[in-house]
Amino acid sequence: MLDKVNLKKTMMDPEYKQLTRGLKQELNLLQHAVKERKLPVVVLFEGWGTAGKGSIIADIILNLDPRNFKVHSTVDPTLEERRKPFLWRHWIRMPQRGLISFFDRSWYPEVSTARLEEKLGEKEYLHRIESIKTFERQLADDGTVVIKFFLHLSQKEQAHRLRRLEEQKDTAWRATRLDWKRNEQYERYYAAFDDMLARTDTDWAPWHIVSAHDQNSARAEIYRTLVETLCGAVEADDKKKQERPASPAASGPFTLVKMPKLEEIQLNMTVEEQEYKQLLKKFQKKLEKLHNRLYFRRVPVIAVYEGWDAAGKGGNIRRVAAALDPRGYEVVPIAAPNPFELAHHYLWRFWREVPKDGHIAIFDRSWYGRLMVERIEGFCSEDDWHRAYREINEFEKELYDWGAIVVKFWLQIDKDEQLRRFTDRQNTPEKQWKITDEDWRNREKWDQYEVAVNEMLQKTSTDFAPWTIIESQDKRFARLKALETLVRAIEARL
Numbered sequence: 001m002l003d004k005v006n007l008k009k010t011m012m013d014p015e016y017k018q019l020t021r022g023l024k025q026e027l028n029l030l031q032h033a034v035k036e037r038k039l040p041v042v043v044l045f046e047g048w049g050t051a052g053k054g055s056i057i058a059d060i061i062l063n064l065d066p067r068n069f070k071v072h073s074t075v076d077p078t079l080e081e082r083r084k085p086f087l088w089r090h091w092i093r094m095p096q097r098g099l100i101s102f103f104d105r106s107w108y109p110e111v112s113t114a115r116l117e118e119k120l121g122e123k124e125y126l127h128r129i130e131s132i133k134t135f136e137r138q139l140a141d142d143g144t145v146v147i148k149f150f151l152h153l154s155q156k157e158q159a160h161r162l163r164r165l166e167e168q169k170d171t172a173w174r175a176t177r178l179d180w181k182r183n184e185q186y187e188r189y190y191a192a193f194d195d196m197l198a199r200t201d202t203d204w205a206p207w208h209i210v211s212a213h214d215q216n217s218a219r220a221e222i223y224r225t226l227v228e229t230l231c232g233a234v235e236a237d238d239k240k241k242q243e244r245p246a247s248p249a250a251s252g253p254f255t256l257v258k259m260p261k262l263e264e265i266q267l268n269m270t271v272e273e274q275e276y277k278q279l280l281k282k283f284q285k286k287l288e289k290l291h292n293r294l295y296f297r298r299v300p301v302i303a304v305y306e307g308w309d310a311a312g313k314g315g316n317i318r319r320v321a322a323a324l325d326p327r328g329y330e331v332v333p334i335a336a337p338n339p340f341e342l343a344h345h346y347l348w349r350f351w352r353e354v355p356k357d358g359h360i361a362i363f364d365r366s367w368y369g370r371l372m373v374e375r376i377e378g379f380c381s382e383d384d385w386h387r388a389y390r391e392i393n394e395f396e397k398e399l400y401d402w403g404a405i406v407v408k409f410w411l412q413i414d415k416d417e418q419l420r421r422f423t424d425r426q427n428t429p430e431k432q433w434k435i436t437d438e439d440w441r442n443r444e445k446w447d448q449y450e451v452a453v454n455e456m457l458q459k460t461s462t463d464f465a466p467w468t469i470i471e472s473q474d475k476r477f478a479r480l481k482a483l484e485t486l487v488r489a490i491e492a493r494l
Contacts, residue, residue: 001197002190005152005209009217016216023223024063030230031068031100037237038097040144040344043226044106047151048189049179050161051212056151056219057102060226070095074105083298083356085402086110086128087135091351094139096343107132112196116188127401129199134394140204141387142345145233148205149222150197151212155186251389251459254397257466259457262450265412267473276476283483284323290490291324291360298357299493300404303486304366307411308449309439310421312475316411317362319479320486329360334369346370346380346388347395357403367392371456376448389459396465406465407489409482410457411472415446 011019034041043060045053054073061069072093081089087107095101111128114120120128136146153161162183165175182189201207208225212218271279294301303320305313317331332353341349347367355361371392375385396406413421422443425435442449461467468485472478 002194005211007211007213009211010214011216019220020223023227026227028063031064033234035098040095040097041100043147044103045149046108048153048158051151051153053104069100071102112192115192136205138391146205147229148207150209153212158183252393254393255463257461259461261454267471269471269477270474271477279480286487287323295358300355300357301360302404302406303362304408305364306368308413310418311411311413311472316479316482331362334365372452375452400464405489405493407486408467409470411470413472417473
């Protein structure tokens with residue numbers, strides 16, 4: 001891709017000023033159109049050192065309202081960030097709907113320069129490439145406008161700029177040994193950049209490769225691209241609101257584990273009190289020992305609890321947590337998203353809660369709310385929840401490939417048992433806080449939820465993150481089964 005760039009393009013000042021005057025005015029107007037339509041925009045700049053990324057961003061933002069954008073300068077990940085999936089730190093910096101984020105470098109150095117400087121293996125390189133493509137596609141599907149620029153320089157021009165920086169006392173620090181190393185090994189880095197660009201040039205996030213030899217020509221091309229892309233995004237958003245919803249998306253190219261329907265589950269399993277106490281102590285001791293091994297092996301665990309209201313999720317989680325070192329786990333209660341969370345991709349708030357390696361995160365409800373509550377109550381569009389099957393599988397696959405053990409529980413009770421527990425809560429003063437009007441409203445839609453849950457179990461039980469249905473009519477049996485399942489999953493991985 002880089003060999004197709006004309007590095008000799010130039011533009012005189014009068015032509016540049018005449019051309020960009022109108023483009024800058026259009027960009028100023030477009031920022032408001034973007035904000036009005038709540039379109040998030042990501043503009044990232046990659047390229048050779050000394051190509052002028054910083055000065056170009058500085059010039060662009062002069063045309064924008066400071067309340068409408070944020071600039072991120074991406075550096076190497078910290079030790080803390082390296083304990084998370086590599087995309088974690090980038091996910092959490094995605095803009096709110098209606099705002100623009102500029103990235104001076106982004107996630108791409110972790111597949112380009114890292115390939116040469118961090119001995120990134122071919123398998124991990126290709127995996128990261130696919131992860132990035134999925135990441136950008138998920139953003140684009142959610143309405144994010146992703147605009148990617150690569151600023152290209154010849155080896156000779158880069159060396160010339162590095163020497164100029166060194167000649168000035170105030171700028172000499174900018175010409176680092178690493179910059180010179182990359183210039184000296186220009187051909188190797190050229191090949192790495194070119195391969196990265198070719199592999200990540202997609203319909204939903206294409207690359208715009210810009211010759212950075214001439215400042216006027218580069219900026220004019222960048223302004224033109226920004227205006228054309230944002231105009232197209234605004235027009236597409238207006239058109240989308242007039243069209244019928246898209247056809248259902250597939251759950252993705254994953255190997256699915258066959259799941260029974262909820263109505264087929266036998267709920268007559270019970271355990272006596274004495275046996276329960278013995279087995280509870282046994283499994284908790286095992287889990288306690290395994291938690292230490294997880295920490296030393298730096299293996300993260302993500303346990304997801306879903307189920308009917310009053311199915312016993314809280315009590316089940318407490319029995320698991322009782323066996324864990326409080327410094328190495330966190331229970332993440334998931335409620336309805338707040339306005340700030342709603343202003344992002346729905347997976348954004350869950351990415352923020354991904355644990356460090358060696359730690360355990362227990363989700364009391366999760367991202368599966370999109371396929372149940374949000375679907376049934378109309379809190380998202382039909383296209384949104386259809387698309388979520390694939391996005392959730394991709395999210396969990398990313399966690400699994402990172403090294404996480406993903407364990408998912410559905411706590412199953414029948415409708416009569418739920419009524420009994422609801423009534424007990426309502427009639428017991430110390431339990432009344434557990435029952436709400438929303439619980440009763442959800443109960444009226446039991447049949448709708450059952451259809452949604454069955455479909456969710458069928459389409460998101462993968463070989464790397466299968467569902468386990470926990471028969472919860474007897475809470476003691478449910479607690480033991482969840483503990484045993486978690487212990488076995490950890491033992492299998494370790």
